[in-house]
Amino acid sequence: MTDALLTLSGVHTHIGPYHILQGVDLIVPQGGVTVLLGRNGAGKTTTLRTIMGLWKASQGDVRFEDHVITRLDTPEISRRGIAFVPEDMGIFTDLTVAENMLLAAANGPIDEKRLAWIKELFPPIGTFWNSSAGTLSGGQKQMLAVARAIIEPRRLILIDEPTKGLAPAIINAMTDALRELKNTDTTILLVEQNFTMASSIGDTVAVMDDGRIIHAGAMQELVDDADLQEKLMGLSLEAHQ
Amino acid sequence: MSDTTIKPRIEKIPLSEQFFQKLPVLLVPILAVAGLLAIGNPASWLTLTVAGLAMGMMIFIMASGLTVVFGLMDVINFGHGAFVAVGAFVGFTVLAWLAGWTASPSVMLNLTAVLIAILAAMLVTGLLGYAFERVIVMPVYGEHLKQILVTMGGLIVAQQMIYVVWGPDELHISRPEAFKGSLVIGEAAIEKYRLVAVGIGLALFLGMRHILKSTKVGLLVRAGVENGEMVEALGYRIRLLFLIVFMTGSALAGLGGVMWGLYQETITAHMGSEIMVLVFIVVIIGGLGSVEGCFIGAMLVGLLANYTAFLAPKVALISTIALMVAILMWRPQGLYPVVKAK
Known part of the structure; x- marks a missing residue:
């Protein structure tokens, strides 16, 4: 290190x-x-x-x-x-959780194994996969923001x-x-x-x-x-x- | 992170709130029913309703590009009318070249001629949109006052260029034979061309909706409308997206120009700036950046303009402005405001 x-x-x-x-x-x-x-x-x-x-x-x-x-x-x-999680989280509230994650995978389709790991790390991501990101609570939005940043290896x-x-x-x-x-x-x-x-x-x-x-x-x-x-x-x- | 520490929950939207959110969709049928009650005669109502929907569809075609450009790029393009006018003149030129086909009784030849005219108009206005974005709009991103000034300047230049190429006189466009005349349904007479306009407008709306909801480009546009900076931080070149959207919006205005020209049967260099008043009203009613809002706004404007023109011609002059005022008093950001993180 x-x-x-x-x-x-x-x-x-x-x-x-x-x-x-x-x-x-x-x-x-x-x-x-x-x-x-x-x-x-x-x-x-x-x-x-x-x-x-x-x-x-x-x-x-x-x-x-x-x-x-x-x-x-x-x-x-x-x-x-380099991934960035801004202070205001930068969540696309008009999109679903799934669509937010899909956009974050800029280099190709989402790696299913990695997604499973992320859902384990942040359970609300799986629970609210098809929900509008705008309806998530503040903590869930923050989890989505971090999850989005790590959907691809960084x-x-x-x-x-x-x-x-x-x-x-x-x-x-x-x-x-x-x-x-x-x-x-x-x-x-x-x-x-x-x-x-x-x-x-x-x-x-x-x-x-x-x-x-x-x-x-x-x-x-x-x-x-x-x-x-x-x-x-x-x-x-x-x-x- | 364990499930025991955080209990996933999601805020339930109350039924009354859900109804309130869906209410704008119901405005069009509510207005149609109110029109029927006010007009009384079903045949006149049907004729006026189809005319209103056709007018609304053509305004939607012209306004859809403008609203997406505003929502995504935060650009107030007062030059949008230039693409409408140029599209109409290019369409006129192509139809004049294909006069043999448009005069033919063959529906297929008529349709092919119109299709070629539309494609040519969209190609020319799309390319013009490319030049407009690079030369006029790009230097003034983020500066609304300058955008208004330079895009107005662009509109004036485009109108003068139309004078140079096609001359200062208004030109007459003759509709293809298959689009002339009316269909008689019961006692109602419905112009064939209006049905064509409704079909094209509806197909365009459904196509745009599909692209925005179900493709990655659509996702990028929707995300970019809300937070363009974050789209860039995810690795996407939003400036390229801006350019593509601007060209598409310009091409759609060109399509609208051909449709509007065939509807009015006369075209002038100023037709774009004249129709822009209605286009801006529709964009504002719908909520800046919202395609669905724009569609509903266009239908409302089209129907109301036709109903009031029949019921109270003097009121028709202010009906669309009154509609905009009423909608903005109810929903100050329009029917479907698009959230923008700035």
């Missing part, structure tokens, strides 16, 4: 007149879960969207598997094996706050699913505000503030150091518990 799968070097992103990312340097190692932490407005979502090509970096490089992908368009980045999944607004039972279930996903070849870059959840599955961590990475290292190091947590995030893990 030492090779870098994704590297951001001095990435700047502007949205209209706003200078959001101000030189992000980030290394996402191959395998495991890298957690991106930071207060609201620190630039976490912008970082994911810049990697995905949805917002273009104005300066700096995004390198994925030794290829610079900074200037590629979003479909090309997706086809290189090298990297970018997940933006998957536990936001969910009930504790659903958060636990989502954490279990991500933990199982961790055991596959897939690498996860997770943006999360819930430090308790993030620390339970994260292997490495990067903390952002004001559009820059202000800390990067092993998750365990941050978990073990309450002073560092306080310094970086203003609140320690102990305070969460």
